Amino acid sequence: MKRLHRLTSLLIRFQSSKTVHAKQLSKVYDVSTRTIYRDIKALEEAGVPIGHEPGESFFLLEGYQLPPVHFTPEESQAIITANALVQQNSDRSLVENFENAVRKILAVLRSTNKTMALQLQNRIAPSTTKGNPTSDNLLTIQKSIVAFQRLQLTYRNADGSTSFRKIDPLALYSRKTIGCLLPFANYGKRIASFG
Numbered sequence: 632m633k634r635l636h637r638l639t640s641l642l643i644r645f646q647s648s649k650t651v652h653a654k655q656l657s658k659v660y661d662v663s664t665r666t667i668y669r670d671i672k673a674l675e676e677a678g679v680p681i682g683h684e685p686g687e688s689f690f691l692l693e694g695y696q697l698p699p700v701h702f703t704p705e706e707s708q709a710i711i712t713a714n715a716l717v718q719q720n721s722d723r724s725l726v727e728n729f730e731n732a733v734r735k736i737l738a739v740l741r742s743t744n745k746t747m748a749l750q751l752q753n754r755i756a757p758s759t760t761k762g763n764p765t766s767d768n769l770l771t772i773q774k775s776i777v778a779f780q781r782l783q784l785t786y787r788n789a790d791g792s793t794s795f796r797k798i799d800p801l802a803l804y805s806r807k808t809i810g811c812l813l814p815f816a817n818y819g820k821r822i823a824s825f826g
Contacts, residue, residue, distance in 0.1 A: 634670070637662075641670055642679065645691045653687040702740060707748040710736055715755040724770035769803075776800045 637660055644651050653671075657664045664687075671689055675681050680692040702710070710733060717729045737745055775782050779799075786796045 638670055638674060641674065645674075645679070645681070645689070648690075650684065650688040650690045653689070702736070702744060704744050704747055707736075707740055707744045708751050711748050711752045712755065714752070721766060722769035723767045728770065772800050772803065776802065 640660075641651075641656070644656070653664050653667045656667045660667070671681055680695050682690050682692050684690070714729060714733045717726060720726055737748060740748060772782070774780070781797050781799050783795060783797050785793055787793050
């Protein structure tokens with residue numbers, strides 16, 4: 632990998648991670664740790680504010696924003712295809728937020744990539760199995776997972792009776808058969824999934 636490509640890739644890693652480790656980077660890029668130190672120094676000299684922690688950990692200082700990332704044609708097309716798959720999800724909040732994200736990504740694409748992405752978008756047939764949105768709760772569940780917050784929900788049994796439950800959402804998993812994400816949660820001493 633040429634140095635310019637490596638420096639660009641390092642910038643992306645800094646932007647997408649809390650910390651990066653010199654030894655790990657040397658393995659990723661198949662160069663010496665000393666070369667990674669030189670690359671980091673070059674980024675600092677170019678004005679990128681990089682902090683250092685003991686143990687060869689580096690990070691971008693708070694508040695620094697890198698310029699928009701440039702996507703390859705293949706990456707742009709993967710995003711458009713993923714958007715078509717997300718459209719099949721039954722949670723309105725996920726669909727709307729992903730559409731907004733794709734709109735922002737399209738705004739920063741180079742004109743040739745944007746043209747190809749839009750052509751692909753127009754040629755992906757909508758799913759014939761998509762039903763009406765059944766929930767608007769995925770965003771709330773996602774926020775609860777990352778904030779370690781307990782949720783209260785109304786649970787309906789197969790016989791139609793309802794009860795209130797407090798859960799600690801742990802993760803989300805996908806069930807392809809129904810095209811949605813479901814919370815995997817801990818309540819009391821039981822681990823359960825809700826769908």
